[in-house]
Amino acid sequence: MAGSLLIELDRVEKTYVQAGVDTRVLRGVSLAVGRGEFVALQGPSGSGKSTLLHILGLLERPTAGRYLLSGEDVSGFADDRLSELRNRHFGFVFQSFYLIPYASALENVLLPGLYGPESRRSLEHRAQELLARVGLADRASFKPSQLSGGQQQRVAIARALINQPAVIFADEPTGQLDSATSAEIMQLLADICTQGASIVMVTHDEETAAFAQRRIRILDGRILDNGGPGPAEG
Amino acid sequence: MRRALRLLPRVAGFALDAVLAYRLRSAFVILAVALGIAALTVIVTSIDGANRKALEIVDMFGHDAVFLLGGDIESRAVGKRTLTLTWDDARTIRQSIPGAYLAVPMRAKSNITARFGSRNFDLPVVVGTTEGYAQVWNWPLSEGRDFTAEDVAHGAKVGLIGDTVAQELFGDRSPVGQIVFLGSLPVQIVGRLSYRGLSGGGGSVDDRIAIPLTTLAQRFNLDRKYFRAIRVKFHNPEFMDAHVENLRSLLRHLHRIAPDQPDDFTILTADQILQFLAMLRGGLVAFLGLTAGGAILVGGFVLANLFSISVAERTTEIGLRKALGAATWAITAQILAEAAMLTLAGALLGMALGMGLGQALSRLGILEIQFSMKVFAIAVASALAIAAIFGLRPARHAAGLDPVQALRRSEG
Ligand SMILES: Nc1ncnc2c1ncn2[C@@H]1O[C@H](COP(=O)(O)OP(=O)(O)OP(=O)(O)O)[C@@H](O)[C@H]1O
Numbered sequence: 001m002a003g004s005l006l007i008e009l010d011r012v013e014k015t016y017v018q019a020g021v022d023t024r025v026l027r028g029v030s031l032a033v034g035r036g037e038f039v040a041l042q043g044p045s046g047s048g049k050s051t052l053l054h055i056l057g058l059l060e061r062p063t064a065g066r067y068l069l070s071g072e073d074v075s076g077f078a079d080d081r082l083s084e085l086r087n088r089h090f091g092f093v094f095q096s097f098y099l100i101p102y103a104s105a106l107e108n109v110l111l112p113g114l115y116g117p118e119s120r121r122s123l124e125h126r127a128q129e130l131l132a133r134v135g136l137a138d139r140a141s142f143k144p145s146q147l148s149g150g151q152q153q154r155v156a157i158a159r160a161l162i163n164q165p166a167v168i169f170a171d172e173p174t175g176q177l178d179s180a181t182s183a184e185i186m187q188l189l190a191d192i193c194t195q196g197a198s199i200v201m202v203t204h205d206e207e208t209a210a211f212a213q214r215r216i217r218i219l220d221g222r223i224l225d226n227g228g229p230g231p232a233e234g
Numbered sequence: 235m236r237r238a239l240r241l242l243p244r245v246a247g248f249a250l251d252a253v254l255a256y257r258l259r260s261a262f263v264i265l266a267v268a269l270g271i272a273a274l275t276v277i278v279t280s281i282d283g284a285n286r287k288a289l290e291i292v293d294m295f296g297h298d299a300v301f302l303l304g305g306d307i308e309s310r311a312v313g314k315r316t317l318t319l320t321w322d323d324a325r326t327i328r329q330s331i332p333g334a335y336l337a338v339p340m341r342a343k344s345n346i347t348a349r350f351g352s353r354n355f356d357l358p359v360v361v362g363t364t365e366g367y368a369q370v371w372n373w374p375l376s377e378g379r380d381f382t383a384e385d386v387a388h389g390a391k392v393g394l395i396g397d398t399v400a401q402e403l404f405g406d407r408s409p410v411g412q413i414v415f416l417g418s419l420p421v422q423i424v425g426r427l428s429y430r431g432l433s434g435g436g437g438s439v440d441d442r443i444a445i446p447l448t449t450l451a452q453r454f455n456l457d458r459k460y461f462r463a464i465r466v467k468f469h470n471p472e473f474m475d476a477h478v479e480n481l482r483s484l485l486r487h488l489h490r491i492a493p494d495q496p497d498d499f500t501i502l503t504a505d506q507i508l509q510f511l512a513m514l515r516g517g518l519v520a521f522l523g524l525t526a527g528g529a530i531l532v533g534g535f536v537l538a539n540l541f542s543i544s545v546a547e548r549t550t551e552i553g554l555r556k557a558l559g560a561a562t563w564a565i566t567a568q569i570l571a572e573a574a575m576l577t578l579a580g581a582l583l584g585m586a587l588g589m590g591l592g593q594a595l596s597r598l599g600i601l602e603i604q605f606s607m608k609v610f611a612i613a614v615a616s617a618l619a620i621a622a623i624f625g626l627r628p629a630r631h632a633a634g635l636d637p638v639q640a641l642r643r644s645e646g
């Protein structure tokens with residue numbers, strides 16, 4: 001993966017058709033995310049933030065437009081190929097954590113790794129390290145129901161890091177947490193960013209958005225303000 | 235492909251975690267499948283048992299012999315005279331049918347009590363016969379001797395005792411030389427028939443006493459001229475069809491039957507007995523097969539329903555797995571593996587249940603059950619088939635979930 005532009009969207013459209021009614025959610029979005037960037041997507045509810053994040057995360061396909069991953073157009077890739085790309089290069093953090101309820105913290109962290117090529121031993125080693133890094137070394141065997149919301153989100157962040165991704169996508173990662181816990185989680189994400197991963201985060205909270213280097217504002221499926229001159233070099 | 239092979243054990247691990255996590259679902263599927271497999275186990279083992287039994291019966295009957303019965307099948311059914319065979323018939327058969335070297339007449343009297351000292355035994359049958367009885371049934375004597383021609387000619391009060399009767403009346407002592415009362419008739423035991431262990435019809439073949447046919451006819455006031463059956467043994471069993479034809483022509487001639495009249499006798503061969511047993515077994519297979527098929531179908535539907543519900547409940551988990559990089563096949567494989575683990579557990583439990591049930595039934599003498607690798611293989615194959623057939627729809631449904639839709643749904 002050469003070049004500093006990791007992801008480029010070129011005039012991306014997303015239209016949902018439901019019961020014969022078209023909903024144009026994204027209307028010609030062009031956007032670039034660079035390596036090591038911390039980007040916040042902001043906008044009112046229903047403006048298309050999550051949809052944009054899903055498209056950036058290769059979870060959804062645009063209706064029109066191109067998606068370049070390190071310069072390669074992956075728009076036409078088959079579903080399983082996209083799964084592999086997500087698994088290898090992306091990490092995901094969700095508002096409601098989405099941990100597997102019957103699996104321990106450690107097993108949850110391992111999950112994306114187990115769908116990849118790496119050996120279980122080295123994955124387990126890294127999972128332990130990551131749990132220690134998010135301050136949960138002593139909670140590895142706990143089930144999600146035995147953890148607080150903040151702790152669950154830390155497990156989810158460790159899970160997002162297990163395959164050493166290039167980008168982490170986070171959709172309102174602090175949406176269910178109190179402000180003190182939110183600040184801890186945001187600090188954690190900011191630290192991860194300084195260690196080289198890009199972060200793309202949806203938020204409508206100004207305090208949270210303040211952790212990002214760049215803010216993109218969306219309204220009615222269009223980018224109002226792409227947050228400045230573009231990705232910084234290096 | 236290599237990637238898939240490496241992932242397979244991990245997918246199995248995910249399946250095992252889920253199977254252990256959703257215990258209620260697991261228990262219901264295991265139980266439902268176990269009932270079907272139990273029924274299947276009973277049917278397979280009992281068919282095996284019936285086959286073995288048929289072979290034993292035919293073995294005892296012998297491929298080198300026929301059983302000649304008085305009356306043809308139709309006249310017997312409408313209650314016409316069935317005592318058509320005579321001493322002359324028996325003698326002529328032995329003398330003039332090529333290859334026939336034994337022709338032993340038989341007649342039975344039922345429900346007679348045998349008594350020795352203070353011990354009683356209710357005999358289902360007392361058989362009246364002649365010398366050659368043990369030989370003609372391939373039934374060796376474990377002690378003593380067979381009847382002689384003199385025994386028969388003089389209506390001697392001598393008898394051959396079945397093994398079970400000997401056990402009951404004499405315990406470990408030898409019955410040979412002892413006097414047993416058949417009703418009021420004292421009979422000296424001269425031989426003991428070896429243990430056959432075959433049951434069928436009115437109880438075990440070892441529950442009998444045989445005496446000379448002449449003695450039976452005199453003492454129990456039966457017709458002296460006619461008897462019920464003749465067993466004929468032949469050399470060269472490979473020509474059995476010809477033997478049977480010769481026998482039929484001779485008897486029609488001896489009984490002066492006009493060409494347009496039906497036989498007044500029936501010739502039973504080992505082949506016919508096999509056919510008859512196969513027919514009986516066919517009924518058993520059809521009945522048990524329907525039962526087992528129904529039970530397995532029910533197990534399959536329970537599985538399909540519980541798995542559909544489970545996939546719906548686990549939409550978030552499945553959407554998450556896909557979002558985090560699980561390939562479509564990995565989801566399908568996980569759900570199918572969950573199903574297979576449960577149906578296999580159900581198969582093991584079902585086999586245990588089926589064997590238990592079978593033991594109970596064989597103790598009642600209804601069926602004969604024996605475990606075999608065949609039962610195991612059929613049970614395991616059916617379990618996998620149930621998982622594949624009934625788990626496929628829920629598995630494909632899960633694999634086809636759109637991760638974004640799945641995750642959005644659980645947010646609402
Ligand atoms: N599958 C779908 N079918 C039809 N419309 C959809 C679908 N998914 C999303 N939408 C619509 O797209 C629009 C944008 O949704 P999106 O979730 O991207 O908004 P958002 O900016 O993330 O809002 P919020 O801040 O409330 O999370 C909404 O009007 C929503 O109803």
Ligand SMILES: [Mg+2]
Nearest residue numbers: 049050051202
């Ligand atoms: Mg949203």
